Amino acid sequence: MEKPIYKLLTIFFSTLFFFCSSFAAEEKLMFRGTEFKWVNPFPEDLEAPPGVHHRTFLSPSMQRNVGYTIYLPPHYMEAPNRRFPVVYYLHGGRPGSETRSLYPIPHLIDAMSSVAADPAIYVFVNGGILSHYNYAPLESMGEDLFVEELIPHIDSNYRTLADRSGRAIQGFSQGGRGTTRIMFKYPELFSSGAPGGAAYSVEYQISENNGVEYDTRAAEPTRFDFGEGNDAYTLAREYAESDGPRIEIALWGGTNGFNYESIIEYMKYLDSLEIGYKSYFVGGIGHNGYALYQVIGEELINFHGDRFDVEEN
Numbered sequence: 001m002e003k004p005i006y007k008l009l010t011i012f013f014s015t016l017f018f019f020c021s022s023f024a025a026e027e028k029l030m031f032r033g034t035e036f037k038w039v040n041p042f043p044e045d046l047e048a049p050p051g052v053h054h055r056t057f058l059s060p061s062m063q064r065n066v067g068y069t070i071y072l073p074p075h076y077m078e079a080p081n082r083r084f085p086v087v088y089y090l091h092g093g094r095p096g097s098e099t100r101s102l103y104p105i106p107h108l109i110d111a112m113s114s115v116a117a118d119p120a121i122y123v124f125v126n127g128g129i130l131s132h133y134n135y136a137p138l139e140s141m142g143e144d145l146f147v148e149e150l151i152p153h154i155d156s157n158y159r160t161l162a163d164r165s166g167r168a169i170q171g172f173s174q175g176g177r178g179t180t181r182i183m184f185k186y187p188e189l190f191s192s193g194a195p196g197g198a199a200y201s202v203e204y205q206i207s208e209n210n211g212v213e214y215d216t217r218a219a220e221p222t223r224f225d226f227g228e229g230n231d232a233y234t235l236a237r238e239y240a241e242s243d244g245p246r247i248e249i250a251l252w253g254g255t256n257g258f259n260y261e262s263i264i265e266y267m268k269y270l271d272s273l274e275i276g277y278k279s280y281f282v283g284g285i286g287h288n289g290y291a292l293y294q295v296i297g298e299e300l301i302n303f304h305g306d307r308f309d310v311e312e313n
Contacts, residue, residue: 029095029129032220036095036129039067051076052105054098057153059145067098067126068150071105073112073119076159083159083166085308086121088146090171090178092197092289096127096142101175103290107297116298118305123154132171132178133226143178147186164245165309170194170300172289173259177203177232184235187245192307194300196252197287199259200266203232233269240273248307249277252300254285254292278303 029036042054051072056065076084091101102124111117128142129135135142155162169190171179176198183193199217206213211228214221229235239247249270253263260281270277280296280303293300 031095031129032218034095037067037097038062038126039065040097040099040126041067042099049105049109050074051109052102057150057157059149061141061144061149062139066145066150069098069102069124070154070158071108071122071124072158073108073121075112075119076121080159083161084119084121085166085168085304085310086123086154086158086160087168087170087304088151089122089124090127090132090146090169090175090182091124092131092171092173092175094131094174095129096125096131098124098126101172101289103293104297104301107293108301111298111301117301118308118310120301120305120308121154121158121160123150125150127175127178130224131174132182133224133230135224135226143182147182147189151189161308161310164189164191166191168192168194168304168307170196170304172196172292173198173287176253180232181230181235183247183249184232184239187239187242187247190247191309192248192250192304194250194252194303196289196292197254197257197259197263198232198266199262200232201259201262203266204262206231207233232266236270236273236275240275248303249275250280250300250303251277252280252292252296253282254288255281255283256285257287259287 039056042048053070054067055070056067059066093100108122112119125146128140129138130140132142134144154160167190169179169183176195179193179195180198183190202213202215211226211230213224213226251263253260280299282292282295285291
């Protein structure tokens, strides 16, 4: 049975979805019929749930504001001298938006308010036009924006545990692809990573095509050159061969999801590299992060929480 808090928050997030889908920006950039914006604010007349805020920061590289959504648990205000771990959540789809994949928030509010999970900050990023990839031809360096600019901004402006022992990364669909690449590329930044619903078949195609994506699932496939070796397969192998820090990994999704078979193949690949992981898969659910969180949301929240090295402070 759906908990009352989820019913109340559904109104907020449903309104937010339709608002942000139609919000007019001063500077328009279209991608496959969808307008992309670096800032996607909440509507002024919509009251956000407690602890949920839309904020912006000035990107040093682009010299323009970029939006992010942040959830601060109740403990953040109650314990002003305490520092908190951070989970960065990477949205699905293209183009990017920091207000697209906010479905974990009702579960965060419920779990942390009821002490079913330890308190943590969650940050929902804007991954740029091609969602978490760097792509200079479109002036959208989503990976660099996240790793080199957003993370330092969050650590400088909020009471975070500003090292890998208190930092995690997670995402679904395109965000699952981004999570996989970034966690293996920067293991020194994260203690845990939870990629969900990722299209590893596309990542494999990139690895076999010298860094060029040509996703034939799209109605009008486009070639994007992301650079040789910048894919989930190559980066996992390099991670396995390195002597750097190890990440705790969880893969998740629905058995009816259209990326499920490619995830199974990727898990076999990780097995061949002797990279350990946990898995959270739900039978009968398709490619639907919202529906998956109704079933395994608390488990995913605690997956990160159980791996943070948090001391009372």
